[in-house]
Amino acid sequence: MSSMDWTHLQTFVAVAGAGSLSGAARAMAGSQPTMGRHIASLEAELGVRLFDRTGHGLELTPTGIELLEHARAMAQAADRMALVAQGRAETIAGTIRITASDLVATYILPDILADLHGLEPEIQVEVVASDRTENLLRRDADIAVRMYQPTQADVITRKVAELEIGIYAAHDYLAKAGVPETLRDVLDHDVVGYDRGEQIIQGFRAAGVAVDRDFFSFRSDNQVVAWRMVVAGWGIGFNQLQVGDGEPLVRRLFPDAPLPSLPVWLAAHAELKTSRRVRRVFDFLGERLGA
Amino acid sequence: MSSMDWTHLQTFVAVAGAGSLSGAARAMAGSQPTMGRHIASLEAELGVRLFDRTGHGLELTPTGIELLEHARAMAQAADRMALVAQGRAETIAGTIRITASDLVATYILPDILADLHGLEPEIQVEVVASDRTENLLRRDADIAVRMYQPTQADVITRKVAELEIGIYAAHDYLAKAGVPETLRDVLDHDVVGYDRGEQIIQGFRAAGVAVDRDFFSFRSDNQVVAWRMVVAGWGIGFNQLQVGDGEPLVRRLFPDAPLPSLPVWLAAHAELKTSRRVRRVFDFLGERLGA
DNA sequence: CTCCTAATATTCAAATTTGAATGGAATGTT
DNA sequence: AACATTCCATTCAAATTTGAATATTAGGAG
Numbered sequence: 001m002s003s004m005d006w007t008h009l010q011t012f013v014a015v016a017g018a019g020s021l022s023g024a025a026r027a028m029a030g031s032q033p034t035m036g037r038h039i040a041s042l043e044a045e046l047g048v049r050l051f052d053r054t055g056h057g058l059e060l061t062p063t064g065i066e067l068l069e070h071a072r073a074m075a076q077a078a079d080r081m082a083l084v085a086q087g088r089a090e091t092i093a094g095t096i097r098i099t100a101s102d103l104v105a106t107y108i109l110p111d112i113l114a115d116l117h118g119l120e121p122e123i124q125v126e127v128v129a130s131d132r133t134e135n136l137l138r139r140d141a142d143i144a145v146r147m148y149q150p151t152q153a154d155v156i157t158r159k160v161a162e163l164e165i166g167i168y169a170a171h172d173y174l175a176k177a178g179v180p181e182t183l184r185d186v187l188d189h190d191v192v193g194y195d196r197g198e199q200i201i202q203g204f205r206a207a208g209v210a211v212d213r214d215f216f217s218f219r220s221d222n223q224v225v226a227w228r229m230v231v232a233g234w235g236i237g238f239n240q241l242q243v244g245d246g247e248p249l250v251r252r253l254f255p256d257a258p259l260p261s262l263p264v265w266l267a268a269h270a271e272l273k274t275s276r277r278v279r280r281v282f283d284f285l286g287e288r289l290g291a
Numbered sequence: 292m293s294s295m296d297w298t299h300l301q302t303f304v305a306v307a308g309a310g311s312l313s314g315a316a317r318a319m320a321g322s323q324p325t326m327g328r329h330i331a332s333l334e335a336e337l338g339v340r341l342f343d344r345t346g347h348g349l350e351l352t353p354t355g356i357e358l359l360e361h362a363r364a365m366a367q368a369a370d371r372m373a374l375v376a377q378g379r380a381e382t383i384a385g386t387i388r389i390t391a392s393d394l395v396a397t398y399i400l401p402d403i404l405a406d407l408h409g410l411e412p413e414i415q416v417e418v419v420a421s422d423r424t425e426n427l428l429r430r431d432a433d434i435a436v437r438m439y440q441p442t443q444a445d446v447i448t449r450k451v452a453e454l455e456i457g458i459y460a461a462h463d464y465l466a467k468a469g470v471p472e473t474l475r476d477v478l479d480h481d482v483v484g485y486d487r488g489e490q491i492i493q494g495f496r497a498a499g500v501a502v503d504r505d506f507f508s509f510r511s512d513n514q515v516v517a518w519r520m521v522v523a524g525w526g527i528g529f530n531q532l533q534v535g536d537g538e539p540l541v542r543r544l545f546p547d548a549p550l551p552s553l554p555v556w557l558a559a560h561a562e563l564k565t566s567r568r569v570r571r572v573f574d575f576l577g578e579r580l581g582a
Numbered sequence: 583c584t585c586c587t588a589a590t591a592t593t594c595a596a597a598t599t600t601g602a603a604t605g606g607a608a609t610g611t612t
Numbered sequence: 613a614a615c616a617t618t619c620c621a622t623t624c625a626a627a628t629t630t631g632a633a634t635a636t637t638a639g640g641a642g
Binding site: 003004005006007009010046047048049063066067070071073074077078080081082084085088089276279 | 295296297298300301319320335337338339354357358361362364365368369371372373375376377379380381382384385
Binding site: 316321322323324325328345347 | 599600601602608609610
């Protein structure tokens with residue numbers, strides 16, 4: 001079969017244009033040895049010498065000149081194709097919907113999204129603050145930020161970070177109720193939690209402190225509300241270090257307590273593969289959340 | 292800018308042509324996962340969806356159709372380049388592809404090509420046994436052996452021989468069914484033919500024997516299969532004298548019947564008249580087929 | 583003549599690409 | 613309705629390709 005390696009032809013055009021392997025390597029993404037090998041392979045495949053090695057570069061042979069004509073025709077067709085594709089390509093402009101827990105949506109996403117807006121002003125962003133498993137398939141959201149690995153068909157997931165949890169209480173509260181000396185002392189305090197308190201409870205159990213359902217004296221299905229209660233001095237609560245350490249009204253307790261960390265997962269519909277906009281935001285979130 | 296991987300484009304053309312990743316993998320040197328990855332990468336590079344995955348293959352999207360046009364233009368330029376390169380190749384070593392009908396490929400070429408191999412051991416030969424009109428332009432083959440004058444643009448042709456046709460039947464068959472006395476008697480016998488039976492039919496008509504479409508009681512699109520049927524004793528058949536007279540199990544009937552002879556034409560692309568290898572084989576075939 | 587520059591060849595470990603095997607989904611067939 | 617077939621997606625070890633570093637070569641200037 002007519003099995004020439006088209007990559008070699010691509011290199012051929014570049015080398016002929018630049019006049020040297022090194023020059024072509026600079027012009028394309030590649031290195032001088034690679035260019036050299038491509039030309040050598042092509043010459044072997046065709047059974048023809050394309051260049052004379054003059055010492056200060058490569059010079060086309062007459063045969064090379066004639067073949068270059070056709071290779072250039074290929075390059076032109078490729079350019080035309082790229083142009084048409086450009087026109088057909090989905091523009092990056094448009095809206096993207098991101099869903100995240102209210103805590104992440106409130107305390108973490110704003111900074112990141114503001115930066116994104118600076119880089120890609122044409123992308124409009126919509127945030128759905130909710131911990132329900134939105135249906136990515138039905139486009140309830142384009143991208144989801146979750147603290148567990150989403151398990152939906154046709155969904156691409158990527159773990160981007162592992163967030164540590166800390167125990168916090170307001171200075172006001174500690175002044176009033178006293179500072180617990182040991183983890184066990186926490187049982188005698190007011191504790192603020194949110195619905196999914198399981199991981200916190202398990203952390204305490206792992207530390208040898210038996211806790212039960214009555215552990216929390218305040219609950220909310222909204223993590224932000226719960227956190228506001230901690231800051232306001234209701235009692236002892238939990239939060240990601242990133243958020244808790246940034247709040248001057250509270251103080252971190254038991255930095256060495258064995259609380260489990262939370263994984264951060266990004267998820268998007270498989271369309272991500274082809275949508276420039278979704279891909280851009282997905283990668284940006286992955287990069288910034290990972291840091 | 293033009294940072295598309297041309298290998299992906301090559302795969303694109305193949306997949307579009309084959310209609311499926313697996314088919315393209317078969318047609319090219321490659322595997323189905325590789326084809327899939329190339330297409331996926333290309334779609335990502337261009338920011339465009341080229342195919343719909345239909346479950347039973349891949350179907351071009353409208354965008355894909357438009358882009359394919361340009362990719363095909365590249366493929367054509369690549370073919371032309373390969374053609375010119377073949378013409379300029381300075382070594383005689385290399386592969387040459389010869390297409391011929393299965394009968395010629397089976398009974399006539401082997402001897403000739405064996406001799407060629409003795410004289411020019413550096414030439415690798417590939418035989419495409421087919422009576423379809425291969426595309427010499429696309430280098431489906433370098434040289435074609437045909438029983439009619441090829442009519443393709445930019446193709447050089449040469450008539451090298453005129454082969455006589457004979458009427459044959461197996462001794463076994465004649466003992467069982469009797470020996471026909473006149474051409475007209477043949478109508479009462481089983482006759483083996485192949486698809487292109489027109490010339491045979493015309494020959495009978497020229498001899499004053501009216502025959503119609505039911506003339507043949509066995510047909511095959513493969514001349515070799517038809518001939519094997521004759522040798523096996525199915526009925527009366529036809530073949531070139533060179534082949535028929537070399538088969539001891541059959542006997543020639545009506546040596547004087549006015550059957551038309553078959554011309555033998557060689558054809559090669561005009562670009563190739565400068566290729567030592569093609570010229571050598573072309574001339575050798577002409578010489579040996581003419582004898 | 584010798585040094586200086588800019589280029590091509592070579593080497594070898596690292597990164598990328600590949601494909602055999604496997605799983606799963608859809609279609610056509612018995 | 614169960615089976616067979618065909619096709620695409622995924623996985624992971626293996627083969628290939630790549631590039632940084634280095635050696636080598638050729639031309640030009642002083």
